[in-house]
Amino acid sequence: MDIIEKVDLIEKPPTEEVVTREELTELFKTNSSPNHYIGLEISGFLHLGSLISTGFKINDFVKAGVNCKIFLADWHTLINDKLGGDWDTISKVSKYYQDAFKLVCPNAEIVLGSKLYEEKTEYWSELVKFTKHMSIARTMRTLTIMGRSEDDNKIDVAKLLYPAMQAVDIHSLDVDIAHAGMDQRKIHMLVREIFPKMKWKVPVSVHHKLLPGLSKPADTDNSQVLGKMSKSDPNSGIFIHNTDNEIKKKISKSWCEEQNVESNPVLEIAKNVIFHEFNEINVERPEKYGGNVSYSNYNELHTDFAENKLHPGDLKQTVGNYLVKVISPIREKLNLSDEISEAIKKSF
Ligand SMILES: N[C@@H](Cc1ccc(O)cc1)C(=O)O
Structure with missing residues (x-):
């Protein structure tokens, strides 16, 4: 597959935007197997959007020779009070998520957040350095990536760490292509701003369309x-x-x-x-x-x-x-x- 075909494959639906197509083309010119990642919280039942449409897109990356990782964000799940914020439940349900993604994306690697943080001892210091570049106001505006708004009255300090953690995940996993649904674009835009200041590699971001609900709008x-x-x-x-x-x-x-x-x-x-x-x-x-x-x-x-x-x-x-x-x-x-x-x- 030549580079144009790879980029076209990555750009096809459900992809909604690639930031930027030129950067993705350049990336493939210098690296035929770049590192991709997509992260998700372990929360409710998997559906047509979260498993199938997302999984199909991941498989497009695999076909283009990309090295794909599915990041199961167990700590983010706990911080965001999903599954009752209960660690045992999160671990149990994470097995279901792993089985499901192995079935749909057999060629992608599955990584647990807790495993990454255990193994990467410098994660903590990198997180602190990263947060030095983030104002509280900007952090509050980025809470939409966890499905929350600025006027949510249940924002504790852990929730303020969530966006920065998501950004540092990208650096820790040495990501070249950060993939997510359109609802996550704010954090990737922040990454584009802050990573150069830290002399960290800036990934290309690819955002796919979120499938709409079935009811009357x-x-x-x-x-x-x-x-x-x-x-x-x-x-x-x-x-x-x-x-x-x-x-x-x-x-x-x-x-x-x-x-x-x-x-x-x-x-x-x-x-x-x-x-x-x-x-x-x-x-x-x-x-x-x-x-x-x-x-x-x-x-x-x-x-x-x-x-x-x-x-x-x-x-x-x-x-x-x-x-x-x-x-x-x-x-x-x-x-x-x-x-x-x-x-x-x-x-x-
Ligand atoms: N914020 C993402 C989950 C996520 C967490 C950590 C990441 O590094 C990436 C993604 C969501 O709500 O689905």
Whole structure:
């Protein structure tokens, strides 16, 4: 694969931005197996976004020859009060996360935060040096990376350490490509500002689209904004443990208005998940509704939907069927024990 093909592969959906494409191209010119990392908290049930869409993107990096690491941020989970802030529960659920990512991304390495901090004795001194460059005000504005806002009244001192720790993780893991969802871009922008001052290597950052929730969007200032697929709200998303019927039913009940291509979770799933895995998708429908039709790329499907040549009912049925093909082989190999399931539910 030549460098342009590698960069194109990394840029394809669900990627939303690469900061910058030029830097990524330069990186590949000097290093054919750069180090990638993506980090995540160990919190709720894994879903179509957190495991599958993220995992597929990681696999694009692997195909481009990149050395991929999945960083399970157990300490960040505790700091952010997830899973009741209980270390035993976090350790248990982290096993489930490890099994899941091994299945979807067999060629990526999984690293636990606690392991990194045990092994890298200089982490602590680097963290202190890094925080000398961070004002309290800037730290507060960066709390969105842990899903919190400045006026959250549960901010303790540990939470103020979280953003700096996330930045120092990048340095400690010798990362060339920092990968995350769009909700994490603030910390990567901060890294771009502060790392040069510390003479630390500045990574390229790659941000992917977060899959939206399946429900009707809230109307904000007349523009419809779809919510996030949430780990805690069972109806907002598709979970890996959902049965084939549950998957189809959730898609059939999703928000999907005729011709609406602006805010449409079913189209987003088609674009970011289904077309990522299939080169062609076939819609089966009776002759009287136009007969069967196949699409060999997302744009064709998008255009037909916008022009009302594809009805929401047919789109939903097709996306539901393809999602089952994607999810069921993973669900069948992944064991979500009652113990883990109960531990997660209890923490909501
Ligand atoms: N902030 C990330 C988790 C994370 C933690 C540490 C990292 O180094 C990277 C990512 C999230 O909320 O999903």
